[in-house]
Amino acid sequence: MSQPADTWILAAQCPSRLGTVDVVTRFLKGQRCYITEQQSFDDRLSGHFFIRTEFRPEDEGFDAETFREAFSARAAEFAMTFELTAPGARMPVVIMVSKADHCLNDLLYRYRTGQLPIEIRAVVSNHPDLEPLAAWHDLPYHHLPITPETKAEQEARVWRVIEETGAELVILARYMQVLSSEMCRRLSGRAINIHHSLLPGFKGARPYHQAYDKGVKLVGATAHYINDDLDEGPIITQGVEPVSHADYPEDLVAKGRDIECLTLSRAVGLHVERRVFLHANRTVVFSR
Amino acid sequence: MSQPADTWILAAQCPSRLGTVDVVTRFLKGQRCYITEQQSFDDRLSGHFFIRTEFRPEDEGFDAETFREAFSARAAEFAMTFELTAPGARMPVVIMVSKADHCLNDLLYRYRTGQLPIEIRAVVSNHPDLEPLAAWHDLPYHHLPITPETKAEQEARVWRVIEETGAELVILARYMQVLSSEMCRRLSGRAINIHHSLLPGFKGARPYHQAYDKGVKLVGATAHYINDDLDEGPIITQGVEPVSHADYPEDLVAKGRDIECLTLSRAVGLHVERRVFLHANRTVVFSR
Amino acid sequence: MSQPADTWILAAQCPSRLGTVDVVTRFLKGQRCYITEQQSFDDRLSGHFFIRTEFRPEDEGFDAETFREAFSARAAEFAMTFELTAPGARMPVVIMVSKADHCLNDLLYRYRTGQLPIEIRAVVSNHPDLEPLAAWHDLPYHHLPITPETKAEQEARVWRVIEETGAELVILARYMQVLSSEMCRRLSGRAINIHHSLLPGFKGARPYHQAYDKGVKLVGATAHYINDDLDEGPIITQGVEPVSHADYPEDLVAKGRDIECLTLSRAVGLHVERRVFLHANRTVVFSR
Amino acid sequence: MSQPADTWILAAQCPSRLGTVDVVTRFLKGQRCYITEQQSFDDRLSGHFFIRTEFRPEDEGFDAETFREAFSARAAEFAMTFELTAPGARMPVVIMVSKADHCLNDLLYRYRTGQLPIEIRAVVSNHPDLEPLAAWHDLPYHHLPITPETKAEQEARVWRVIEETGAELVILARYMQVLSSEMCRRLSGRAINIHHSLLPGFKGARPYHQAYDKGVKLVGATAHYINDDLDEGPIITQGVEPVSHADYPEDLVAKGRDIECLTLSRAVGLHVERRVFLHANRTVVFSR
CATH class of the missing domain: 3.40.50.170 (Formyl transferase, N-terminal domain)
Structure with missing residues (x-):
């Protein structure tokens, strides 16, 4: 549970649609980010989807801005809003x-x-x-x-x-x-x-x-x-x-x-x- | 907590007044009844008193009717209502x-x-x-x-x-x-x-x-x-x-x-x- | 929480390694299965990964055996063991x-x-x-x-x-x-x-x-x-x-x-x- | 539950014996003390008795030392030890x-x-x-x-x-x-x-x-x-x-x-x- 020093958080939500998890997880894999903990939930009454992922970049030199920009493009296809939180953020x-x-x-x-x-x-x-x-x-x-x-x-x-x-x-x-x-x-x-x-x-x-x-x-x-x-x-x-x-x-x-x-x-x-x-x-x- | 086979329950309530506990406990002592558990509470907002007593007659031949009658007289002075419950009552x-x-x-x-x-x-x-x-x-x-x-x-x-x-x-x-x-x-x-x-x-x-x-x-x-x-x-x-x-x-x-x-x-x-x-x-x- | 009549469960585990989530979620996307609930956890002390997914096939004619066979091949690359549970299984x-x-x-x-x-x-x-x-x-x-x-x-x-x-x-x-x-x-x-x-x-x-x-x-x-x-x-x-x-x-x-x-x-x-x-x-x- | 400004606490224990409650409650009545809350318990396995009483003197001029002395004599007959705690004591x-x-x-x-x-x-x-x-x-x-x-x-x-x-x-x-x-x-x-x-x-x-x-x-x-x-x-x-x-x-x-x-x-x-x-x-x- 305790967030190790190298773990980022990605929290996102969007309308329900096939592939909502994959849009996040395939991207993370592509960025060589290892998912340490993940929870997602699809609210079938409201037709809305929620996902929270903790991940650890495998490579050095992970850049948040580059990540954000690249993911934004992907997320937009699903009308997905997201927040990226750095390790140790207060x-x-x-x-x-x-x-x-x-x-x-x-x-x-x-x-x-x-x-x-x-x-x-x-x-x-x-x-x-x-x-x-x-x-x-x-x-x-x-x-x-x-x-x-x-x-x-x-x-x-x-x-x-x-x-x-x-x-x-x-x-x-x-x-x-x-x-x-x-x-x-x-x-x-x-x-x-x-x-x-x-x-x-x-x-x-x-x-x-x-x-x-x-x-x-x-x-x-x-x-x-x-x-x-x-x-x-x-x-x-x-x-x-x-x-x-x-x-x-x-x-x-x-x-x-x-x-x-x-x-x-x-x-x-x-x-x-x-x-x-x-x-x-x-x-x-x-x-x- | 488990009620042993020889334990009676006396539950009573009345308006608050000096001696409300004593009216019960002195009587039980007089009847040679040993109190194994007792709780009382005086509600100062409503001016009402509540008491629950578990007791065990020390002598054989305890008679509920005699007890009830004798206690009724005592209780009446305090406008106290009460219930006596026998051991093992269902x-x-x-x-x-x-x-x-x-x-x-x-x-x-x-x-x-x-x-x-x-x-x-x-x-x-x-x-x-x-x-x-x-x-x-x-x-x-x-x-x-x-x-x-x-x-x-x-x-x-x-x-x-x-x-x-x-x-x-x-x-x-x-x-x-x-x-x-x-x-x-x-x-x-x-x-x-x-x-x-x-x-x-x-x-x-x-x-x-x-x-x-x-x-x-x-x-x-x-x-x-x-x-x-x-x-x-x-x-x-x-x-x-x-x-x-x-x-x-x-x-x-x-x-x-x-x-x-x-x-x-x-x-x-x-x-x-x-x-x-x-x-x-x-x-x-x-x-x- | 209540499992709807059309929801399957896929539960899997394997040693920790980049892509453990993606191996599951990309496959499900490919099979046109919508993930309704998912939880994964990577135990950093034991270096082992766990994932549980509830999903709903989008298309009719979902076949469990075909799914199992196809996924087995994928899972084997990660030394992943898994269980697939049908809707309403008792x-x-x-x-x-x-x-x-x-x-x-x-x-x-x-x-x-x-x-x-x-x-x-x-x-x-x-x-x-x-x-x-x-x-x-x-x-x-x-x-x-x-x-x-x-x-x-x-x-x-x-x-x-x-x-x-x-x-x-x-x-x-x-x-x-x-x-x-x-x-x-x-x-x-x-x-x-x-x-x-x-x-x-x-x-x-x-x-x-x-x-x-x-x-x-x-x-x-x-x-x-x-x-x-x-x-x-x-x-x-x-x-x-x-x-x-x-x-x-x-x-x-x-x-x-x-x-x-x-x-x-x-x-x-x-x-x-x-x-x-x-x-x-x-x-x-x-x-x- | 909150102890009002005029409420004393008497806590006592002694070996089990007929009259252990009465020894406390009759005395309090005699001292014109109104019992606001009381709990007693007789441990039948150890043969020991415990009582805690909160009370309020009805008359002004209640004197703790006089009370202690008088009650000590009574308590001694039952080998009862006790503590008297004043209102507002810290x-x-x-x-x-x-x-x-x-x-x-x-x-x-x-x-x-x-x-x-x-x-x-x-x-x-x-x-x-x-x-x-x-x-x-x-x-x-x-x-x-x-x-x-x-x-x-x-x-x-x-x-x-x-x-x-x-x-x-x-x-x-x-x-x-x-x-x-x-x-x-x-x-x-x-x-x-x-x-x-x-x-x-x-x-x-x-x-x-x-x-x-x-x-x-x-x-x-x-x-x-x-x-x-x-x-x-x-x-x-x-x-x-x-x-x-x-x-x-x-x-x-x-x-x-x-x-x-x-x-x-x-x-x-x-x-x-x-x-x-x-x-x-x-x-x-x-x-x-």
Whole structure:
């Protein structure tokens, strides 16, 4: 599972059609690239095809640009889109938070230890509280407060941070503001949110209190791509934890924290390793 | 956990008040009964108290009726209701099914092996399909078909079976008919249903298809007491299973079967061991 | 996940070498076969390659024999071994049991409902106890008692049943006899055993009692291919269940039953869907 | 579950004998203490009794010393030992580490947020690496290197830290040194270690490599009290994670980290909430 130092990732998708695998594998063979791991899936309901390949060039002097160009021509015949990821690549990300720090703490830990191949370019928050945590990790912290009146302006500033840092992924690690439709569209497919319920179970505010009122025996969390429909974006991962009558709402909140951290970091890991494919409102996840 | 041959169960509940535990434990001491396991819980939000005790009379000649009478007087002071269950008691039950047999098969197996301390008095179905399965286990099978026109009449016949067999519990093991309000009231607190979703996630028909449409990564099942509000009765247990993009709706249905069986039989086991307390719309479950 | 009526499976393995995927996928393209799902893995420590492909012929008149012959030539260049499985194929199996019936009951249920694509040709036991269960499912039951003196003779009779029924897989569903080295060799890679512990934790007899003595908080089960080294064959799946101080040894035994059933039937399902590859003492499992 | 600000904990154990519950509950009633949660268990194999009670004094002016004294007299008749824990108590602890920081990071986070009711008095390590992490949390860090020659001396210094800080619990958060028998005895019942395997499966060094060699499909971790017999102390909690053929040894190590953190912090939480009872080589855990 661990990606060796010389292994590239090719992730691609296209409409279903005879030869979709062959278009990738024959090309790789021709480039003298050895496939170390491959998963493909054809969704017969949507008529769409997904493939993820890890490969190792046999010869020295493998050139990504040459590869990309040559493969583009081939892929075009199948209307195939693709991404090529270099060995050891670390995806640039911006993390957005409010006051709760459990998800941020968890992400920072996995970042610090190299467990998550990301490069955190900035932490953005509508509150000042988590600045010391970011500072200890030598990370720029942008405190961008928000009010109903300044929402558009604040989002513009957030957007500037994303653009200037070159972030390819935005992680909403318990950012307690609803993004505008405009922002959602801009971040389509590259912003992951953690919702503290097993969506679509308890949408909206205070899901753990809703869960308590219903007397559920399990609580959970959902990591999903954001989209314009709040709490309804394509689901990447979900986690769950048993609870009991002895858990009051505040206990559900506390118990939920662990599962939120694990679920979010798992989703981020899957995304940056190019294991998640987004198509319409669903995801294909080639898990490890 | 396994209940030895000489162990009684006393399960009780009452409004919160100083001495609620003592009222039970002092009495047991006085009766020379040794407490082998006890759990109590005070729900501070509802102001209600729950206690479950397993005990073993130290002296021979323990008499249940005498015990009940004497304890009733004591309990009355605390407005405490209670149930006393004899060692080796097997609760008489009626199982209701339609065509799906996985939950019935599972219950019959656990019944046959003695794992579930129940005595199945009858199987009732609106279809003839599962008669051979019941017959092999030497169980009476009542085929009571139902149409919108005959619903009241059919329910009356079902009710007669329940009464005549002396069933204390009705298990709805994928019985695909909505019970009338009247029937729900009659069976309040003593009919357990298995719903094939993590309620309140996907209510109503075809929950696995709903789950597929939402692209969830977990499916589950909920065992609950029935009440007048369809799919909304007090939850006893919930179970969960991971799924992926490669699971089509029919796969979710198949995967759900195992978790439905386990969740339902767990709920039934908890109920017959007097581990479930119903209060308002919530349950207290002293699990093992 | 559910295999549609027109989908074939090609499972293959060979030493690692440039082009191992291409040898399969180019051939399928050439045969006008559409790949609906594919997984491959290269084990860099053992230098061995594994691939599993589900495909659908685009043209009518697909002929398995022609395919096999043509592919054999191609595969030989890579020292690749392979199996081709037809749509709807049901693997012929023999189930071996002793007195415990929980695994047999579970397998029979999944067989009866078609959930497991197997065809049970016979049930073999060293005890007469489970004959009625087999009879109800219209299955031949061979009661072949065994003593230390008759072991060789009994195994010869078991072997005859396996041969005469044409069984491709033998399922040891809590068969409480140690097979001889000779028998293990004959059944190498096609006999699955369920051991009632998380191997290699508690080998040998009465693993739940061993687990109790150690005060473990989890018990589990292991499904593995048998080999000559008792309790040491290549592991296919493992399952686990939490336990507590209140579980006496007999409770662990009872709790273990569910996880044994689930673990064994999962292993059988993976095997018959050609998802398990055996290489040296390890398995590669392309799970669903 | 969450302990309200006015709730005390009484945890006790004694040999089995008629009236063991009553001795506690009658006394509490007499002291006008309301029992909010209680669990008791009688281990019939060892003939030992365990009880944990959360209670709330009804009257103001509850005095712990008076309570302790009065109850001691009562308890003595039953050879009962007990501990009384005040509302909001935070147990003083010392954490011992080497170079791996995942468990320390996790404990510090739960400490910082108040999720674990502990007061970390010092971090002790045989390496200097984790000093900055401790420093950021304003915690004293004692770098006490160790060699075979200086082991006795180093342990004496460790012991001094434990004594001087008044630590009631020592957490071995991946401390990679074997403690001497003398040290184990001194810390009996108040030092929790995390072992990175499902004990007793893979004892000794590099358990994940052992697990890989066996081709297991699950890895786990065990939190246990230390005793003189390395890797054999009484187990408190165990956690587990599925793995696959695609996980190389280094992947098992990485996957194991999450489960080690969760398992250790769960064990510490159970211990400081007085939910763990140690008797002979087993624990009774009244989990939440």
